[in-house]
Amino acid sequence: MPIEYQDVVRTGVARQVADKIRAAILDGRLQIDERLPTEEDLAKSFGISRPTVREALKRLAAQNLIRSQRGPTGGTFVSRPDPEGLSSAITGAATLLVGVGAFDIDEIISARLETEAICCRLACERRSDADLAAMRAEITLQRSKLLSDEDFCASDVRFHRAVVQAAGNGPLSLMMYTVVEAFMPITNMIVSHVRERSTVADFHEKLAGAIEARDASDATAVLSELLAYVRDSYALSLTRRAEREAKRG
The missing domain is CATH 1.10.10.10 (Winged helix-like DNA-binding domain superfamily/Winged helix DNA-binding domain)
Known part of the structure; x- marks a missing residue:
């Protein structure tokens, strides 16, 4: 040694x-x-x-x-490095940073757009039938009216996890772990009461379709529209929260 x-x-x-x-x-x-x-x-x-x-x-x-x-x-x-264990540690730190306001929504959306767009482009090249099936299973679940808000948010995360998986790139998956497992649950928690589930499911349907068609340009365009909707929903949620607090005051 x-x-x-x-x-x-x-x-x-x-x-x-x-x-x-x-x-x-x-x-x-x-x-x-x-x-x-x-x-x-x-x-x-x-x-x-x-x-x-x-x-x-x-x-x-x-x-x-x-x-x-x-x-x-x-x-x-x-020991052989455990990517999931390392990712979990990173995710815990990222969740804490978001919780204390170290990142604002524009930073989070920008980070998601830039990194997940890479995943979309690679997924269009490398996706398998199993990857597409995983995405469509979540879309079907998201259209169920019996699904709770919490379960819808979990399905949303799984859908984007499937997109990352379809990219077939280990280092990129490690990088995306924080985005999907930390940033998404936090934003979902805030926007869950103002966003329309059907709208999100429609975006997911279009994104899965673009990936199936191997249309990288369309896939990244749909992702951009979806994240713009998330940003708008986030702003609406904060506005409504401020209005409620003003009424109580």
């Missing part, structure tokens, strides 16, 4: 050791499933105590970068 140990500073040692091992994992010096040296060997290499090493390893385990395995062949091993 070719890691430089000599320049570890004594302050915040556990964090620095964790950072050094993390860097070795990310740049490939430590390979997936490679066994790390024992706590005792790491302590000697870094010139620190075993409890400090243990704290550093806990930090790495919390980031899902290493895992422990018991038994004769056990030890501490480098």
